[in-house]
Amino acid sequence: MAPLDLDKYVEIARLCKYLPENDLKVRPRRRGRDWPGRAGAGAGGLGRTVPVVPALTPTLRRSLPQRLCDYVCDLLLEESNVQPVSTPVTVCGDIHGQFYDLCELFRTGGQVPDTNYIFMGDFVDRGYYSLETFTYLLALKAKWPDRITLLRGNHESRQITQVYGFYDECQTKYGNANAWRYCTKVFDMLTIAALIDEQILCVHGGLSPDIKTLDQIRTIERNQEIPHKGAFCDLVWSDPEDVDTWAISPRGAGWLFGAKVTNEFVHINNLKLICRAHQLVHEGYKFMFDEKLVTVWSAPNYCYRCGNIASIMVFKDVNTREPKLFRAVPDSERVIPPRTTTPYFL
Template identity: 45%
Template sequence: MRSSIVAENLVALDCDVVDGLFSELRCRSGEAEEEPIMCGISHNGRGRMDPAVLDKIIERLIEVRSTKPGKLVQLSESEIKQLCVASRDIFIQQPNLLELEAPIKICGDIHGQYSDLLRLFEYGGFPPQSNYLFLGDYVDRGKQSLETICLLLAYKIRYPENFFLLRGNHECASINRIYGFFDECKRRFNVKIWKSFTDCFNCLPVAALIDDRILCMHGGLSPDLTNLDLIRNLPRPTPVPDTGLLCDLLWSDPGRDVKGWGMNDRGVSFTFGPDRVSEFLTKHDLDLICRAHQVVEDGYEFFAERQLVTIFSAPNYCGEFDNAGAMMSVDENLMCSFQILKPAEKKTKFMMSAKT
């Protein structure tokens, strides 16, 4: 019988407001921040940059947190290309299905909302103070996709065994060519920079397994996912195909009124019902599926009797939705808690059907 350690501890208590942060505490309130530990992935030293150069890039990227949100950080074309090449080498060296260990903090979609990414780090601890797993969709829609992806890649290079990035459906040339990232690259640099990012994105891992109990991906389940080795064996580098396992891992959605597999309103991939979640967890001896890909009002939302959780980390998404953003912390005992970023501004309209 599969363990219920995660499900038993995903019970929300009251929210405390601290400096604009809601912290929903499950247990151990008031304990000190856990010490970061290696997450179980090693590399052979390739994909390196000059540490001094890398640290300077990170310093320039995060120093704007003390300024008005929206201030641009203009890295050089050479610096950005170095970030793309060095991180790409690390992604390829590490598995397509990352096998990680708690403690770790998990973040959902960022979508170029750079000031909110910095807020997440302020609350969760800047690397390497905490280990991080991001679930994809770093670019498009927001105004600062370049700063967002450059900081994430820089941290990946600087802390390759503590900081992890999964691929989202927007880390795909055919998508970010349309939804803003291509235009931002072309406006601030040139098309060659966009192509450098495309080469990097095509090497990103697509799923992570935390302590053999929590399976993480950007989108969701697939009818083709009969064995986790199928994820491990997906080829890289690769674009995202229109159908199949890789497409579904990045595009599928849970559907409350669905039994089995259903049509997806996005026109891509499938929806899956609570029954598919339960069957999958039981078959693979897992406790929880953690995914992103959809705007949810409180920054996180449960599905299938708390067997799946959606995390979305871009508050006030696109400046139009009155949603919060969330970050999920998993401690050494696989107890899960949520830190919630309130939207910066109140809007009058919120639409739960938004697609990301």
């Protein structure tokens, strides 16, 4: 079997935003073509009005999405539950299938590999282009594994994606659930947390009453569906709140945790800051608990109706941080699929 052409994966994934929904359908498999996504006759390039190279996953031979996912799974096997990352690095929050806004994020923060990134999960669901979003990030991870770290969010889950859109999107674009199954295998391998210069912890949701030290996170068996309760569940579901210690979460999973819990965890583990995502912040980011914790949100105009700004957090070193704000790409510059009734928003 020929090796993966990672450069071509990245380039096609980057350009798929120009394509209308109809070009994302599966094409018939043709014998003897190792790369079905090449330009058609008479087409000199890829533009907004004459799409030539369709989106990465639906147009490649069906074995290739599986090969990309398998390739990335092998890379993720080598990563720790608490993956060490060095500054300078840029930390990003939820994306939720907003592919055009992911591209705007890269225009704001710099392209991979020039910029080193940590994405704190929730790549899929609710947005129109979860498949393209996740595929693009996987292609970048495959090409530059040391320049992009992908953490698991609560939406990187079989159960959640069957409710909030990603499963249905794969069914629509492929006519079957195979691509979804390949991606869920990657979900299981995504790391839980990242540790920047041993002093800044990045995690999707928050803390757990079962976790006192980083070493306890390192012992979690992450290669599984996210459990309904326990430490793993809490790390991707919990939220900071103005409570004394712990309180029941209205989400039905994870916990609400307060300043005392945060300060104790930061002190025990010699941390300066906890970075997390998981909650919409209309201003793009929000510090809490004497700036011991920050929420970063990277999906502007969330669900295409919330009107919020998005942000990324740039760390030049552990003592120097700079939020960068960006807005959603205008509707005039994005392809919007035909409007259908969906239960996924908010």
